Amino acid sequence: MLTKNNEYSVIEQVITSSILLAVLFVVLVFMLSAKWIQRVIGDSGANVISRIMGLIFGSVGVSNMLSGITDYFGL
Numbered sequence: 150m151l152t153k154n155n156e157y158s159v160i161e162q163v164i165t166s167s168i169l170l171a172v173l174f175v176v177l178v179f180m181l182s183a184k185w186i187q188r189v190i191g192d193s194g195a196n197v198i199s200r201i202m203g204l205i206f207g208s209v210g211v212s213n214m215l216s217g218i219t220d221y222f223g224l
Contacts, residue, residue, distance in 0.1 A: 152162050179186070187195060218224075 152165065154162075157165075190198070
């Protein structure tokens with residue numbers, strides 16, 4: 150992981166790495182339990198969640214593009 154060694158202390162970098170590992174562990178748990186989650190929510194629930202996540206992903210993408218355009222042109 151790329152960090153600014155002269156700006157952040159070793160303890161802050163260890164905290165960042167620990168948080169990264171915790172997030173990776175949570176993702177691993179969700180991926181290992183994906184079949185069980187699929188059985189609980191069903192096909193229609195998975196379809197709804199997929200559409201909602203697509204909408205969120207699209208809105209974040211548009212927001213980032215607008216922010217980049219604003220920063221680039223100094224608006």
